[in-house]
């Protein structure tokens with residue numbers, strides 16, 4: 329049995345960049361297809377990167393899986409969310425019954441949703457089709473102390489790494505990330521403030537729909553937390569432990585585990601972006617495996633995209649989480665892969681090539 333820290337170290341070691349010559353080769357294939365080069369815009373970059381991850385050069389998306397990590401947050405006692413904490417557990421039950429937005433979109437996309445209890449403040453029936461990985465019943469209040477211990481952060485990261493390994497075994501070839509946790513936009517803004525260097529005021533949003541005065545209070549809560557913890561952005565596990573959340577750590581681990589197996593990951597809104605920046609800070613090469621799905625209305629997203637050097641595929645003014653943006657982008661990603669694999673070339677279709685510069 330590996331300890332969480334050795335499994336993590338091993339996982340980080342196994343992550344390598346996607347080979348640039350393979351991406352160039354894939355782009356050459358795209359240029360041979362019956363369309364002016366580059367005319368499918370960003371779909372081509374998506375297709376080239378995914379093709380380069382497939383060793384035999386024949387990319388295919390056979391099975392998509394969304395991993396929805398749920399956990400509670402001690403910071404809710406500071407009144408930073410428009411909704412009460414019990415909504416986290418209630419929504420978990422809703423996910424299991426198929427009634428949430430993510431369930432509808434996943435059915436539409438033909439994707440599986442796996443719900444993971446990383447630390448919900450509720451005792452779920454053990455018979456429920458839920459992955460029971462509870463670290464503890466919610467984090468501590470980050471304004472007053474650490475959200476979790478470093479050991480808990482590592483244990484939660486490990487859950488994500490192991491899920492990525494299982495996903496690979498189950499034949500999932502496109503992974504999506506999702507979150508549920510009342511209060512988690514506060515933790516996400518705190519993480520992104522530390523890792524981006526932007527002030528909380530500039531990147532804290534309205535979450536589930538708080539008004540302007542409550543948002544100002546949320547900013548002050550994050551400012552207090554950052555003053556208390558004096559975080560070092562070069563120690564992302566400490567940042568995660570002090571101001572993060574169990575679901576955020578689970579997502580970060582899933583991203584690392586997927587990258588270690590060269591599996592593409594579609595990241596959702598601000599919570600997944602915070603997790604992705606933690607993963608990036610641990611191993612910058614993870615970005616080669618990431619696809620930013622959408623620009624949520626939470627301002628911290630932009631700070632995250634800057635760190636990751638990514639532009640989101642969609643901007644639908646969404647601000648839900650659960651993996652809803654990720655799953656919508658999965659449809660586009662699969663379309664891009666089909667373009668790569670199914671289009672005819674100029675030669676096979678007998679179409680004349682470009683004649684003027």
Ligand SMILES: Cc1cc2ncn([C@H]3O[C@H](COP(=O)(O)O)[C@@H](O)[C@H]3O)c2cc1C
Nearest residue numbers: 409411507508509510511512513535536649
């Ligand atoms: C009914 C409901 C369903 C949700 N699904 C995702 N979230 C989203 O909202 C929460 C974060 O916002 P805040 O930081 O303001 O609490 C997270 O649970 C997130 O996944 C939901 C929120 C609600 C109320």
Ligand SMILES: O=C(O)c1cccnc1
Nearest residue numbers: 535597598624647648649
């Ligand atoms: O960006 C998100 O995913 C988001 C925004 C608000 C609330 N929950 C999630």
